[in-house]
Amino acid sequence: MIESRTHAAAALFRRDMKLAFRRLGESLLPLFFLFTVIVLIPLGVGPGPNLLSRMAPGMVWVAALLASLLALEHLFRPDLEDGTLEQWFVGERAVYARVMARLLSHWLVTGLPVIVFSPLAAEMLNLPRHALGTLIVSLVIGTPALSLLGGLAASLTLSTRGASVLLSILIFPLIVPLVIFATGAVSMAADSLDPGAHLGLLAAFTILSLTLAPIGIAAALRMNLE
Amino acid sequence: MIWKTLKIWFHKLGSAPSFYRFARVVSPWLWFGFAVTAAYGLYLALYVVPPDYQQGDSARILYIHVPAAWQAMFIYLVMTILAIIALIWRIRLTEILAMSCAPIGAALTLVCLVTGSLWGKPMWGTWWEWDARLTSMLVLLFIYIGIMGLYAAFDDRRKGARIASVLIIAGAVNIPIIHFSVEWWNTLHQGATIKLTGESSMDPSMLPPLIWMVISTKLFFGAALLDRARNELLDQDRSKKWVARQVLETSS
Amino acid sequence: MSLLLETSRLEFHRYGQPVFRPLELDLQSGRAIVLTGPNGVGKTTLLRLLAGILAPVRGSLKHHGEIAFVGHLPAIKGDLTCRENLAYERHVGPPGLDMAEALARVGLAGLGSRPGRALSAGQKRRLGLARLLVRETPTWLLDEPYASLDDAGCSVVDELIGEHLDDGGGVVLATHQRHPRVDAQRLDNITLEFAPVRDAS
Numbered sequence: 285m286i287e288s289r290t291h292a293a294a295a296l297f298r299r300d301m302k303l304a305f306r307r308l309g310e311s312l313l314p315l316f317f318l319f320t321v322i323v324l325i326p327l328g329v330g331p332g333p334n335l336l337s338r339m340a341p342g343m344v345w346v347a348a349l350l351a352s353l354l355a356l357e358h359l360f361r362p363d364l365e366d367g368t369l370e371q372w373f374v375g376e377r378a379v380y381a382r383v384m385a386r387l388l389s390h391w392l393v394t395g396l397p398v399i400v401f402s403p404l405a406a407e408m409l410n411l412p413r414h415a416l417g418t419l420i421v422s423l424v425i426g427t428p429a430l431s432l433l434g435g436l437a438a439s440l441t442l443s444t445r446g447a448s449v450l451l452s453i454l455i456f457p458l459i460v461p462l463v464i465f466a467t468g469a470v471s472m473a474a475d476s477l478d479p480g481a482h483l484g485l486l487a488a489f490t491i492l493s494l495t496l497a498p499i500g501i502a503a504a505l506r507m508n509l510e
Numbered sequence: 511m512i513w514k515t516l517k518i519w520f521h522k523l524g525s526a527p528s529f530y531r532f533a534r535v536v537s538p539w540l541w542f543g544f545a546v547t548a549a550y551g552l553y554l555a556l557y558v559v560p561p562d563y564q565q566g567d568s569a570r571i572l573y574i575h576v577p578a579a580w581q582a583m584f585i586y587l588v589m590t591i592l593a594i595i596a597l598i599w600r601i602r603l604t605e606i607l608a609m610s611c612a613p614i615g616a617a618l619t620l621v622c623l624v625t626g627s628l629w630g631k632p633m634w635g636t637w638w639e640w641d642a643r644l645t646s647m648l649v650l651l652f653i654y655i656g657i658m659g660l661y662a663a664f665d666d667r668r669k670g671a672r673i674a675s676v677l678i679i680a681g682a683v684n685i686p687i688i689h690f691s692v693e694w695w696n697t698l699h700q701g702a703t704i705k706l707t708g709e710s711s712m713d714p715s716m717l718p719p720l721i722w723m724v725i726s727t728k729l730f731f732g733a734a735l736l737d738r739a740r741n742e743l744l745d746q747d748r749s750k751k752w753v754a755r756q757v758l759e760t761s762s
Numbered sequence: 763m764s765l766l767l768e769t770s771r772l773e774f775h776r777y778g779q780p781v782f783r784p785l786e787l788d789l790q791s792g793r794a795i796v797l798t799g800p801n802g803v804g805k806t807t808l809l810r811l812l813a814g815i816l817a818p819v820r821g822s823l824k825h826h827g828e829i830a831f832v833g834h835l836p837a838i839k840g841d842l843t844c845r846e847n848l849a850y851e852r853h854v855g856p857p858g859l860d861m862a863e864a865l866a867r868v869g870l871a872g873l874g875s876r877p878g879r880a881l882s883a884g885q886k887r888r889l890g891l892a893r894l895l896v897r898e899t900p901t902w903l904l905d906e907p908y909a910s911l912d913d914a915g916c917s918v919v920d921e922l923i924g925e926h927l928d929d930g931g932g933v934v935l936a937t938h939q940r941h942p943r944v945d946a947q948r949l950d951n952i953t954l955e956f957a958p959v960r961d962a963s
Contacts, residue, residue: 288855295853299842306841367835373815375829375899440677444663454656454677457649458684461691468698485694489687496683500676507673509815510666510776600819602778666777746778 293381300389315397318351322405333410340411341470344419345426345463347405348398352430353455355394357448359386359438360505370509379502387431387498395427411474418473421483426466429490432497433458439504461489517599526743527752529603533736540733544726551722559715568632572716573723575625578618579647581727583685585615586650590682593675603739605671606746608678609661610738614731616654622647642696646689653681667746764791764826766901766932767812771821773957774807780957781807784821787934791900792948794923794933796941799954805936806834808954809905812934828855830899832907836886837893840879844870844889847878848896855897864895868918883910891922902926904935920944 304311325343329335363369372382402423406416437455441447469482555573562569592608595601626644627637638644657674664670747753767789774781781804789795797805810816812823813831838847848861859867865874868888873881881889887910894902907919923933924944935942942949 292854295850299850303841367833367837370815371837374813374831440673450659450663453659457653460649461687464691464695500680504673504676510669668778
């Protein structure tokens with residue numbers, strides 16, 4: 285029973301990764317979007333290094349957020365449209381395992397590239413060098429929660445009209461604590477203070493999302509299939 | 511056992527015509543109670559209580575601001591309980607009631623934000639200050655709006671209500687965390703120096719009007735909830751016989 | 763003969779109204795149930811309920827053994843080849859026919875490396891049927907299996923159903939074009955009826 289669930293989840297994960305690689309350009313668009321946001325900021329507020337480095341912790345995170353938002357609409361919708369989503373619920377169901385597999389592949393495609401390229405973004409925004417480590421740690425801990433809560437918003441709005449606007453409205457309040465803890469940690473590090481408390485709270489928030497969000501997602505997906 | 515009786519009771523009151531009749535009888539009384547308590551509370555707040563020694567007369571806005579904030583949060587609690595019942599038992603009336611809570615909660619949150627901002631102008635010199643409580647309320651407003659938007663996005667209203675109920679529960683888990691995180695964020699970025707409600711610095715004379723206003727917002731919520739739910743019920747059942755009978759009854 | 767699927771007073775509601783009359787349905791192995799009824803009576807809804815995609819509003823549903831569902835949507839990824847689509851399916855349940863064999867069986871021999879999006883509607887239907895063959899599933903739920911298929915395709919469906927019943931499987935299918943041309947002894951008919959508009963009083 286448990287074995288067949290892991291099989292189902294693993295099969296989905298492999299297929300998702302295959303699909304992501306087959307459309308590599310499309311999969312990496314959110315990352316390019318992140319950099320367009322990063323470039324717009326100095327153009328908007330001016331290139332003064334002091335101002336930029338003060339804003340950098342927040343801006344890198346806000347850009348990561350916007351980038352992940354962009355990919356959320358495609359998290360479940362293609363599967364809804366081609367009928368593969370309803371197959372998740374047929375017979376011996378492994379919905380929870382499949383939701384986790386889907387979120388993992390989504391995070392690998394949207395979250396991981398952001399982490400990999402965050403040093404570049406941090407450098408462009410003049411983030412103090414000594415805060416870079418904290419930025420990366422905060423992204424590693426925080427981006428999974430972004431995928432989880434984004435997944436919840438995406439599953440709730442799955443079969444609605446005007447899903448994308450609604451999705452952005454729903455996700456904002458959910459991720460307020462995430463943004464506060466994550467950017468707080470980076471700001472602390474930038475001011476040469478200990479970011480430990482912030483990172484701990486961020487980790488707690490991610491763990492809570494990890495326990496509860498998939499249950500909500502599975503329920504919301506099924507209701508949207510009605 | 512207790513669940514069973516509760517369920518039966520819900521089902522009984524849950525029948526559309528009997529709820530409709532119940533709401534029609536009870537809601538005028540609640541409106542009446544609201545008018546009386548609000549009038550008395552405002553009289554106490556505006557004429558009886560002396561002006562604040564620091565903030566003068568503008569502190570009187572507290573008697574609307576604080577009850578509205580409390581009620582907005584209380585409504586979320588009620589809405590969460592209704593949403594849980596709606597998801598477990600699929601009782602239509604609780605779905606309707608939960609969905610009727612959201613606009614009332616949003617309205618009171620807005621009242622809280624507007625009064626906070628009106629008070630902020632003379633005190634802080636700006637219409638908006640990133641005070642922890644106001645920021646929390648702003649996020650709460652977005653949650654309420656999200657719930658209303660999600661519910662409205664489905665053609666099948668029962669489906670919409672059930673999906674919005676999942677969001678309500680997600681919000682209920684998140685609200686305490688949001689509140690905490692915003693407080694935390696605010697203390698780190700040196701919060702506002704003057705607060706509308708100082709900790710434990712309340713004069714005993716402020717208590718009676720505050721209590722009356724709190725009671726009046728509760729009655730307002732009850733009345734508005736019953737009216738909203740009644741309208742929603744009529745709208746959903748507009749092609750059914752009991753609605754036609756009801757219309758004939760009231761018009762004759 | 764063993765029981766594959768049983769329901770008791772099964773109901774589903776849409777827009778607050780029951781879709782079809784509460785339904786009793788038992789599926790025995792080696793038998794096929796043909797669902798008929800006018801448009802909008804809820805044949806698709808019933809099949810999705812039986813599959814477990816929808817949660818019944820009232821009544822109960824019991825599965826004995828694995829279930830396969832082929833609905834209106836083909837459940838095929840356009841970016842994957844026919845073979846890859848089937849391979850995914852094979853990983854999900856106990857394996858049945860070999861992929862090349864399954865493709866040949868539904869008349870798609872040699873198209874294994876064609877991407878799903880390059881298939882015609884009828885070919886997609888056929889690939890959907892091949893999904894049934896690559897896994898071992900006793901219960902098949904088929905929604906309009908004859909839709910958009912040519913005559914040869916329709917006979918393939920009949921053959922597949924016949925063989926599945928011979929192997930001790932069970933089938934529930936909704937159709938209003940044609941009845942499966944298999945041993946009539948094995949077929950049961952259920953005609954769905956509109957639920958009466960219920961008035962709360």
